[in-house]
Amino acid sequence: xxxxxxxxxxxxxxxxxxxxxxxxxxxxxxxxxxxxxxxxxxxxxxxxxxxxxxxxxxxxxxxxxxxxxxxxxxxxxxxxxxxxxxxxxxxxxxxxxxxxxxxxxxxxxxxxxxxxxxxxxxxxxxxxxxxxxxxxxxxxxxxxxxxxxxxxxxxxxxxxxxxxxxxxxxxxxxxxxxxxxxxxxxxxxxxxxxxxxxxxxxxxxxxxxxxxxxxxxxxxxxxxxxxxxxxxxxxxxxxxxxxxxxxxxxxxxxxxxxxxxxxxxxxxxxxxxxxxxxxxxxxxxxxxxxxxxxxxxxxxxxxxxxxxxxxxxxxxxxxxxxxxxxxxxxxxxxxxxxxxxxxxxxxxxxxxxxxxxxxxxxxxxxxxxxxxxxxxxxxxxxxxxxxxxxxxxxxxxxxxxxxxxxxxxxxxxxxxxxxxxxxxxxxxxxxxxxxxxxxxxxxxxxxxxxxxxxxxxxxxxxxxxxxxxxxxxxxxxxxxxxxxxxxxxxxxxxxxxxxxxxxxxxxxxxxxxxxxxxxxxxxxxxxxxxxxxxxxxxxxxxxxxxxxxx
RNA sequence: GCGCCCGUAGCUCAGUUGGAUAGAGCAACUGCCUUCUAAGCAGUGGGUCAGGGGUUCGAAUCCCUUCGGGCGCGCCA
Numbered sequence: 035x036x037x038x039x040x041x042x043x044x045x046x047x048x049x050x051x052x053x054x055x056x057x058x059x060x061x062x063x064x065x066x067x068x069x070x071x072x073x074x075x076x077x078x079x080x081x082x083x084x085x086x087x088x089x090x091x092x093x094x095x096x097x098x099x100x101x102x103x104x105x106x107x108x109x110x111x112x113x114x115x116x117x118x119x120x121x122x123x124x125x126x127x128x129x130x131x132x133x134x135x136x137x138x139x140x141x142x143x144x145x146x147x148x149x150x151x152x153x154x155x156x157x158x159x160x161x162x163x164x165x166x167x168x169x170x171x172x173x174x175x176x177x178x179x180x181x182x183x184x185x186x187x188x189x190x191x192x193x194x195x196x197x198x199x200x201x202x203x204x205x206x207x208x209x210x211x212x213x214x215x216x217x218x219x220x221x222x223x224x225x226x227x228x229x230x231x232x233x234x235x236x237x238x239x240x241x242x243x244x245x246x247x248x249x250x251x252x253x254x255x256x257x258x259x260x261x262x263x264x265x266x267x268x269x270x271x272x273x274x275x276x277x278x279x280x281x282x283x284x285x286x287x288x289x290x291x292x293x294x295x296x297x298x299x300x301x302x303x304x305x306x307x308x309x310x311x312x313x314x315x316x317x318x319x320x321x322x323x324x325x326x327x328x329x330x331x332x333x334x335x336x337x338x339x340x341x342x343x344x345x346x347x348x349x350x351x352x353x354x355x356x357x358x359x360x361x362x363x364x365x366x367x368x369x370x371x372x373x374x375x376x377x378x379x380x381x382x383x384x385x386x387x388x389x390x391x392x393x394x395x396x397x398x399x400x401x402x403x404x405x406x407x408x409x410x411x412x413x414x415x416x417x418x419x420x421x422x423x424x425x426x427x428x429x430x431x432x433x434x435x436x437x438x439x440x441x442x443x444x445x446x447x448x449x450x451x452x453x454x455x456x457x458x459x460x461x462x463x464x465x466x467x468x469x470x471x472x473x474x475x476x477x478x479x480x481x482x483x484x485x486x487x488x489x490x491x492x493x494x495x496x497x498x499x500x501x502x503x504x505x506x507x508x509x510x511x512x513x514x515x516x517x518x519x520x521x522x523x524x525x526x527x528x529x530x531x532x533x534x535x536x537x538x539x540x541x542x543x544x545x546x547x548x549x550x551x552x553x554x555x556x557x558x559x560x561x562x563x564x565x566x567x568x569x570x571x572x573x574x575x576x577x578x579x580x581x582x583x584x
Numbered sequence: 585g586c587g588c589c590c591g592u593a594g595c596u597c598a599g600u601u602g603g604a605u606a607g608a609g610c611a612a613c614u615g616c617c618u619u620c621u622a623a624g625c626a627g628u629g630g631g632u633c634a635g636g637g638g639u640u641c642g643a644a645u646c647c648c649u650u651c652g653g654g655c656g657c658g659c660c661a
């Protein structure tokens with residue numbers, strides 16, 4: 035619908051010698067009285083043309099062909115400071131609804147991506163413990179964003195980056211080793227900053243079960259590799275399972291260690307040195323980040339010969355671009371925001387634009403229970419896991435809460451409210467609309483109505499204000515979808531779905547779909563089917579289920 | 585000290601990339617189940633968009649500044 039209006043406006047402006055802006059803004063007025071769609075385009079042109087906006091609007095409206103006007107609109111009005119407001123004819127709306135039923139999901143999406151390849155990297159939590167709620171937020175956002183882009187015709191790859199090469203996995207291995215010795219009655223000093231969670235002891239027990247006392251009294255150095263790899267592997271398994279239960283799956287898992295083993299890091303060093311983007315100073319190797327927009331140069335190889343985390347990170351992003359992605363999206367915890375300039379600097383040094391990378395920052399989640407903060411401390415190992423939250427409040431509710439906020443907004447997640455709300459939770463409100471429609475169809479089938487071939491030939495009978503409103507809302511989905519895609523903001527879909535459900539429930543309450551007159555019944559079934567198509571599509575995009583019964 | 589994010593109804597948050605009289609959910613109150621699912625519907629109240637200044641036809645949105653909160657600023661990851 036927006037595309038149509040845009041085209042008509044552009045044609046009209048051409049006809050009366052007004053140069054149209056490259057992008058004609060179309061919006062949905064907040065007041066229904068202002069029509070279905072609106073454009074402030076005349077106001078934007080006022081300055082340039084040195085004419086009053088209302089006059090410009092009048093000209094544009096006058097230049098809209100009579101044929102188009104009659105075919106699509108019941109009203110075109112100039113209002114306020116110079117808005118042009120359009121109201122669609124019911125006949126047009128009905129035609130579009132019929133088209134939606136014929137084309138189904140395809141009506142709702144548009145090919146914005148054109149086959150471009152995007153990699154979305156998200157979660158990427160250190161494999162040193164179970165996922166917590168903050169990771170869940172990143173998972174929900176990343177998965178929904180990936181779905182959204184996929185539906186928009188991008189070729190999307192979802193990747194999880196495994197930090198299995200640094201100090202953290204070292205600590206993990208040694209922590210498990212310490213617990214292992216402890217369980218076998220050997221005193222071993224627990225590493226400082228080690229992981230103290232109960233799952234470490236579980237891992238140690240597992241090792242005793244499978245390996246027995248093989249490593250009792252060993253030097254840690256002698257079995258470090260085993261403890262690290264075993265623990266890391268098990269943690270990854272756990273993480274993968276938790277994510278799967280949360281409904282999030284990845285296409286690829288990139289190991290940091292592998293970047294070293296396959297020479298990607300070394301290759302990166304060679305490249306930077308050859309280009310003169312790396313230099314030695316104070317015994318360390320530095321990357322000249324300032325030359326590429328960062329505040330200061332960054333160490334990539336320490337004086338003691340170890341590489342910094344940033345070194346493998348440059349190599350990692352080099353590998354990403356080398357693999358030919360047109361765009362990279364990294365979803366990071368907001369506490370890493372300071373890293374953006376240096377990673378973009380690295381990309382520039384590698385010969386790519388910094389714009390190739392979009393970093394989506396996901397704010398931390400403050401976990402509350404009944405208004406009281408739940409203390410989370412990795413040190414003591416006491417933190418609430420994503421798994422626990424899922425078990426307590428449900429995966430759909432958890433995801434929905436994450437997807438009704440902008441990723442970069444601070445978020446309070448109150449377990450009590452999330453549960454207490456469960457009766458009147460927004461996610462159920464949306465899903466319930468779908469379940470109700472499914473129920474209608476079950477009943478219709480029992481009555482012997484053919485519900486498998488709904489073509490919508492009786493759609494013109496839909497005249498009630500609630501019906502017209504509902505149809506118009508359905509037809510707006512493509513616009514919401516496009517905006518969500520270009521802004522990379524899945525939460526817009528969430529809000530749309532709530533609004534759609536908010537129109538369906540009152541309609542349902544006021545008008546019977548399955549009535550006495552077969553024609554009207556068939557028309558309303560067609561509408562219900564269309565609502566169901568859109569609800570399912572939206573829920574699927576967000577990674578939520580669309581239950582048929584509740 | 586410097587940088588980034590944020591401040592919107594009692595609470596949790598949206599606000600269509602600068603548009604019209606700032607919205608939703610929760611919480612509170614009043615009604616509605618002999619007809620397709622009451623996880624629903626109908627109705628009632630609630631605002632100095634943190635404060636101040638500026639940019640313009642027009643600002644919650646952009647710029648400056650003050651206050652308040654969060655996070656960064658390692659040869660940590």
